[in-house]
Amino acid sequence: MLVLALLAVDALATTKRIALVIGNGAYTDGALKNPVNDARMMAATLRELDFDVQVMENADRTGMQRAVVEFGRRLNENTVGLFYFAGHGMQVRGGNYLIPVRATIESEEEVEVEGVDVNYVMSRMAMAKNPFNIVILDACRNNPFQRSFRSASNGLAAISAPTGTLIAYATAPGSVASDGEAANGVYTSELVSAIRRPGLSMEEAFKQARSRVIQRTQGKQTPWESSSVVGDFSFKPVAMQQVAATTGAGPVSEGEAREIAYWNSIKDSRDGRDFQSYIEKFPNGAFNKLARIRISNLPDPFAAGRKPGAGTQIASLGTAPVSSASGVTDAAAFETTLKDNWAAVHAAIKKHMDDNFEVYRNLIPARNSITGLRLSKSTLYDVVDAGEGRVNIYLEGLRWDMGTTQMGWIAFSAVLGYEIRIIDGKVVIGDYRYISRT
Numbered sequence: 001m002l003v004l005a006l007l008a009v010d011a012l013a014t015t016k017r018i019a020l021v022i023g024n025g026a027y028t029d030g031a032l033k034n035p036v037n038d039a040r041m042m043a044a045t046l047r048e049l050d051f052d053v054q055v056m057e058n059a060d061r062t063g064m065q066r067a068v069v070e071f072g073r074r075l076n077e078n079t080v081g082l083f084y085f086a087g088h089g090m091q092v093r094g095g096n097y098l099i100p101v102r103a104t105i106e107s108e109e110e111v112e113v114e115g116v117d118v119n120y121v122m123s124r125m126a127m128a129k130n131p132f133n134i135v136i137l138d139a140c141r142n143n144p145f146q147r148s149f150r151s152a153s154n155g156l157a158a159i160s161a162p163t164g165t166l167i168a169y170a171t172a173p174g175s176v177a178s179d180g181e182a183a184n185g186v187y188t189s190e191l192v193s194a195i196r197r198p199g200l201s202m203e204e205a206f207k208q209a210r211s212r213v214i215q216r217t218q219g220k221q222t223p224w225e226s227s228s229v230v231g232d233f234s235f236k237p238v239a240m241q242q243v244a245a246t247t248g249a250g251p252v253s254e255g256e257a258r259e260i261a262y263w264n265s266i267k268d269s270r271d272g273r274d275f276q277s278y279i280e281k282f283p284n285g286a287f288n289k290l291a292r293i294r295i296s297n298l299p300d301p302f303a304a305g306r307k308p309g310a311g312t313q314i315a316s317l318g319t320a321p322v323s324s325a326s327g328v329t330d331a332a333a334f335e336t337t338l339k340d341n342w343a344a345v346h347a348a349i350k351k352h353m354d355d356n357f358e359v360y361r362n363l364i365p366a367r368n369s370i371t372g373l374r375l376s377k378s379t380l381y382d383v384v385d386a387g388e389g390r391v392n393i394y395l396e397g398l399r400w401d402m403g404t405t406q407m408g409w410i411a412f413s414a415v416l417g418y419e420i421r422i423i424d425g426k427v428v429i430g431d432y433r434y435i436s437r438t
Contacts, residue, residue, distance in 0.1 A: 017051040017080045019043075020071040024087030026058040026101050035086035038138060038188040042084050045192045049235050051082065061100040064116050072124030075133075080233065081125050082134040086188065089139030090115065091157040098139060118159065126162045132233045133165040134202070138188050159226065166227040168206055186216050187223055195235040199261020202233045204281075211277075219357040256286075263287045276359075334386035337422065342380070345420065348427035349378050349393065360397075363416070363434040381415050389421045392435055 023039025025032040036057050043055045056067055068083075075081045088099040092108055097115030099105075105114050118137070125133045137156060161167045170187035187209070194200065194209040203225075210223040259282050266274040267287075275291040282288070338345055353360050381392040396413045419430030 015080055016078060017046075017049070017082070018071070018074050019046045019051040019053045019082040019084065020056075020067055021046070021053055021084045022056045022059055022064060022067070022087070022098075024058055024085075024099065024101050027088060027099070028102065030088060032087065034185045034188075035138070038086040038185050039084070041184055041192055042086075042136075042188060045196060046082065046084075049195065058101045060102050061114060061116060064098070064100050065120075068116070068121050068124055072127060075125060075128030075130055077128065077130050079128065079130050080132045080134070081128060081130060082136070083121055083125065084136045084138070086138040086185070089118075089137060089156050094157050095119065096137070096156045096159060098137075122162055122165065122167075125165070131164055131231055132202075132229060133162075134168070135161075135165065136168045136191070138170040138185060161226045161228045163228050164230065166202065166206075166225055166229050169224045171221045172224040186213050186221065190216070191223075197261075197265040198236045199258055200234060200236070200265060201258070202229070202235065203227070204262070205235060214357045219354045259285055259287075331383040331386045334389070334391075335380065335383050338380055338383075338391065338420070341422065341427070344427050346378050348420075348429055349395075349418070352429045352432075363414075384417065389419050389430070390417060391420055392417050 021039050021043045023035040023037070025035040039055060039057060043053045046053050054067065054071065056063060059067070071081070071083070085098050090097050090099060090111055092111045095112075096118040097111050098118060098121075099111075099115050103114040105111055118135070122133075122135060125135070139156065156169060159167065168191075170185070190212040191206070191209040193212070194205040197205065197208070200208070206223070206225050213221055213223050262281065263278060263285075266278060269275070272295045275294045278285065278291050279288055285291075377396050379394040381394040384390040384392060392415050394413065394415055415435040416432055417435050418432045421428045421430060
């Protein structure tokens, strides 16, 4: 089994990789400053990962179409194909179109003539009948012909991925992404960082990029993928011989190699969510105990000598301020205090969830089907320990409906336990954990 696994990894590493990278920013209407920089960064990274890369900057429609045709011709059953586009994109009647520079569009009907249909790109790739095709669209932007940047439009539409294809969007269907203040966009910079990490599966790389984008944008931008891939692909595979030599543990299985590579990618992190993600991904992993120690050693905002976060200001307390040091042990009194100030408590929970978006998403079971999450309402479920301020809160969240053509939100409910303190007229959220889902 080890020999077969080694052969599989070696074959994956030596499969020819071909990429077409396009960055369009020099639009007459709605110029963008980052796409060309993003394309250059992506191209350089893909070359590091042994892709044969063709790069186009500020391409017109004819140039884009010719490049796509040539790209498709170079793909075959023994290749991995990757198409990347950064620039303006529009959806028309459920179809997605990439906008070339020098496009002249005055009405919706002209988009199909002036733009490049994403389905056209995918059909050229699908003809190769290869096991892996990857389409990355950092084009979830506003209508460039409204003379504004990526801030007010409907983004791209959700489309089904053909067999063997993963489609990645910079943000969820129907949403738009910021062009960013730095030299590179948030999505591409985080994706490049993720795919460079050794041993990560393709799906895990996109997941890590999504987590970082959500964190950096404070939940305003949620990257999204549609996949029909069967099998495993890694941008930067780790040969198991190298893993064994590095660890001194002798021969290892393919699963062990992936675990070691994943651990090496997070072991120096200062973010407890990385270690929690490892524990969830490898529940019986060799580094589980160490991961829990790392989590416990990370700074605790409620540890002795540390000042709690600012919390949410309460304009007018209905009852006396409550804290764990106040000696309050009566559950009924504590419940009354919370209810009298529920607007502030609700606001504090909402802000906490926005600030810790990915953690909340990962708390919910079957989280692989939850590609988005937002707080709809919150209700006090019960008081667990008034002295410690521990209460259970009934939350109603929302997730993307992945089973329909038109993306929509489906409500679900869950109970989470919180440590809530009202200190100096402010609501402060402490420890929190998932209790159950209904």
